[in-house]
Amino acid sequence: MQKPVIEVIRRRFSCRTYLDEPIDDQRQRRLTEFLSANSVGPLGTRARFALIAATSGDHEALRGLGTYGFIKGATGFVIGAAERSPKDLEDFGYLMEHAILFATDLGLGTCWLGGTFSRSRFAEKIKLRREEIAPAVTAVGRIAQGPQTRDWIRERARGTDRLPAEQLFFEQQFGGPLPAAAAGAYASPLEAVRWAPSASNKQPWRIVRIENAFHFHLARTPGYGKGSVLFYLMQFADLQRVDLGIAMCHFELTARESGLAGRWVVQDPNIAKPDDRTEYIVSWIG
Numbered sequence: 001m002q003k004p005v006i007e008v009i010r011r012r013f014s015c016r017t018y019l020d021e022p023i024d025d026q027r028q029r030r031l032t033e034f035l036s037a038n039s040v041g042p043l044g045t046r047a048r049f050a051l052i053a054a055t056s057g058d059h060e061a062l063r064g065l066g067t068y069g070f071i072k073g074a075t076g077f078v079i080g081a082a083e084r085s086p087k088d089l090e091d092f093g094y095l096m097e098h099a100i101l102f103a104t105d106l107g108l109g110t111c112w113l114g115g116t117f118s119r120s121r122f123a124e125k126i127k128l129r130r131e132e133i134a135p136a137v138t139a140v141g142r143i144a145q146g147p148q149t150r151d152w153i154r155e156r157a158r159g160t161d162r163l164p165a166e167q168l169f170f171e172q173q174f175g176g177p178l179p180a181a182a183a184g185a186y187a188s189p190l191e192a193v194r195w196a197p198s199a200s201n202k203q204p205w206r207i208v209r210i211e212n213a214f215h216f217h218l219a220r221t222p223g224y225g226k227g228s229v230l231f232y233l234m235q236f237a238d239l240q241r242v243d244l245g246i247a248m249c250h251f252e253l254t255a256r257e258s259g260l261a262g263r264w265v266v267q268d269p270n271i272a273k274p275d276d277r278t279e280y281i282v283s284w285i286g
């Protein structure tokens with residue numbers, strides 16, 4: 001990326017109104033190159049991603065790729081498929097978010113779509129195989145500027161709001177405060193997690209630090225996601241696991257840029273959970 005990743009993270013927002021002009025060839029090429037190398041998640045899942053974009057005067061590539069009116073004017077989509085595996089949704093979230101940050105750095109607008117997209121049409125486009133999942137897609141295009149971009153969905157989802165760090169990050173145990181000063185060099189990766197996008201802006205990530213390890217947990221939102229009637233009827237994927245992968249991406253890219261080395265392991269430290277909606281996902285060992 002050209003700009004510091006923390007700046008790219010702050011700049012990204014869910015763009016739902018785009019200019020009705022194709023993404024120029026150079027940026028299409030750069031994004032496509034990035035996507036073709038974006039093929040293995042941090043937890044080992046194999047995936048593939050493609051940019052489906054209109055060319056000038058020709059929107060044929062996008063025919064049938066509906067977003068139920070939630071997105072205006074997008075001239076491209078990033079579609080992805082991940083092979084089924086125990087951590088497929090987290091890996092998908094990580095890889096797609098990396099692509100989103102790359103597109104943001106190119107100056108493009110993006111919006112995750114895990115609910116409001118025509119699932120079967122997108123699956124057809126990427127020729128989804130039986131052993132693969134495609135839990136979400138991303139709209140991408142040139143950001144429309146001006147008052148017409150006043151974005152009621154963003155306001156409604158209170159997209160600019162984030163939970164305070166005290167409710168998300170802990171020391172030793174759930175509830176144990178982790179002040180920014182105590183987080184030291186990791187204050188910035190944690191802040192990058194706080195600014196991550198999540199389905200319906202629920203921010204389900206909770207991180208407990210014990211010495212040099214950061215243990216990522218998923219605090220499921222009651223009545224939302226896996227097990228809820230809405231998600232079952234609409235055939236939504238377990239999007240809160242995708243959210244955890246997004247958090248991993250923001251954390252790792254920011255840590256690496258700050259010169260903090262580390263690796264991901266799945267080894268439950270068995271920290272006492274505040275409730276049965278909270279589950280362990282993964283740890284960063286610094």
Ligand SMILES: Cc1cc2nc3c(=O)[nH]c(=O)nc-3n(C[C@H](O)[C@H](O)[C@H](O)COP(=O)(O)O)c2cc1C
Binds near residue numbers: 159
């Ligand atoms: C996994 C996932 C799925 C999402 N699905 C949708 C969607 O179907 N439709 C939509 O308009 N926004 C969707 N969003 C965007 C979120 O509403 C948005 O990220 C959140 O409100 C935070 O706002 P921000 O992205 O502007 O920071 C999704 C986000 C994520 C991470």
